[in-house]
Amino acid sequence: MSDIELTVKQLRELVAGPVFGPSDPGFEAETVTFNTTVNARPALVVGALDRQDVAAAVSFAAEQGFAVAVTSTGHGAVPGGMDGALVINTSRITEISVDPQARTVRVGAGNRWGEVVEACAPFGLMPPAGAAPHVGVVGYLLGGGLSPLGRALGFAADHVRALELVTADGTHRRVDADHHEDLFWALRGGGGGLGVVTAVEIGLSPVSSLYGGTVFYPGERAAEVLRAFRDWNDDRLPDAACGSLALQRLPDVPQLPEPLRGRFVVALRYAYPGDPAEGARLLAPMRAAAEVILDTVGELPLTAFGAIHNDPTAPMPVWERGDLLPALPDEAIEALLSAAGPEAADAPFLAELRRLGGALARAPRHANALDVRHAAYTLFAVAPPSGSGLFTTMAPWTLGAGLPTMRGVAPAARTPEAAARLAEIKDAWDPAGLLR
Template structure:
């Protein structure tokens, strides 16, 4: 019997919607959040439920297609080209068990959804800085954010995962049911199975404070010096991100973003050394509601075209880091130093594939890419970051910080990568499931 290859066959089985090139809604459905990434997909399935996910994977396997799953497309890289794009945005349910401190979250949910459900109970998920990001993609790639210095990676707080495997079979994996796949999914991205739901551990936070301080760019060297001093002795409850920002049409500035698991008075005390740097043009440190964490950095919520690159750093005392931070960053919009350490460097025995993040800092560069000439200039500048940081950049980074074109090998040591690649060959020999950063290739 010949395997079905027409998407008409698939459309008849779906509760959701199948879109093909030429359909009115196809272009929009195929476009990820990052508008700089153009996805040339063969079809889009907007799944209504987990059954639609399973039907799509079974069809793709039988027809020799590949499936790429995306909720928001924040992490899109272009690897979805030639696939059936599986949009999971409608799988956005969130249920919080206050007593168990657990959230059951659909693959289409965003962190704003989780925080809205958890915050009234004094609980938080381990989100990043932008609550509009999808929970599944962020968590599968490791998940590094404001709470990581205390609680570690979001991936290591996953209790169980509902998946559709590469054969199209729905199942639940956890530490006892397929521990190898459970380990791999927590940190290696979505290249081994399509996730339909996750069960996440939540953390109690009695008090939380945060905010920002802004200085003119000419103070960058002084602010960086204090940043080194404060982060060297900071308790793990305090997370500091320092940004050099040059927005079009605005003065160049240096911005300190702070998040503290505790009361605002203690946060201000810990940040008092920064008061020695004059000319602060804004200073806002105060209590922050757990469902308003996104306000600390006020990341964009609307789709945008941008290019980025990240490097884990072995320290920030080098002349290379100082030169980067005290020099103009154009054509980039921003260079940002994030203080890591704490629980990130101490994963427990149940940690996922990413393991320990022992580097104490991360440098993140971002530039707008809304037209080809600017995109090229931004890309060239980002590519030079590694050269500029020679001897300081460790050469690896979490999956969620891999840029388009970077391979999964950059996230793992050789034994871990080999184990992940063996799993991919064994579980998905046809390559039916394709993540943003494929494990093979």
């Protein structure tokens, strides 16, 4: 028996969930990644069933000298992140319980946003979910989480009431505003690496109706739509009106509506959690900005929130990067068009501006690690694996760093104070650097 087979056998004695070594069937499926350029090469994987499994696996890794990495859906996997590590797959740790009176939901580490929204919607309550129903709750929350309803609701991390996690010493802890305040601050927006989260409690917002969808314009009208989008945003748009604009090079595939297939389009994604008539009134200037190829904006059940962005659901090999823009002057629009517009030779598949501000710019009740809140827009691009020159062209107008969940290969935007505090907290809770 090889060393790794022996290690797998030893860990099987300690946990209830399955343990996979490289020669076991199912090993590769445990660490699939949404970005298929990331090839995970873990030493071994444990499919934890509960917090006891997580605690046993963390202690075992420390004793045996393995680093610990965590995966749930693989949507946020980064190159090298799992290589050589004992990987804890949390996707089997599922639970969703809604407390409609307290307006909170308790969610297990393995749940995805779509399931959580399904559970909350019957009560007219909405969690701060991201654009895609298939993204995992915990990875998104740890990085801050920017919802398509972000301007109305604020960052997702601002709604986290409590987290339960196993820290590097193998102890399961509950962390909230009154318990382990340093971890509570760091886990909301600081990224991962401070423990293996087993459950979270999240505050919910009453949302009686949702008006949303996408307005598509032809790529040739990108310049005027971009300027109209900037002016519309600047024109005292209320916080509840949430918009993003994407320049998209769409494939010619039957899954897309016929008018969009194989075209370069400009997509305005819009969400208004409130009276649909008011939502339509606020959107009117954008509907009139240029001729429209397709307009899907209308009343949506909360559970159809994925239809606002319509993100792809199949894994793909891609390069991703995100950044932040304090403003969007005409020169920045010109630069964006030159590198990502319909005439650009190497335009990314997607270059997306999301309008920030509103509740996203306000400090949360309990401060957290997400402390760069002054930017006006995020810029996020998805390109072929060879990358894109977009961010070099845009450098005069960007901060050079992105939101933790939407930065791709860029660094996370943090003040020096927040970065130093995060490093101190990491040293205090994981002095041996066990957790990736």
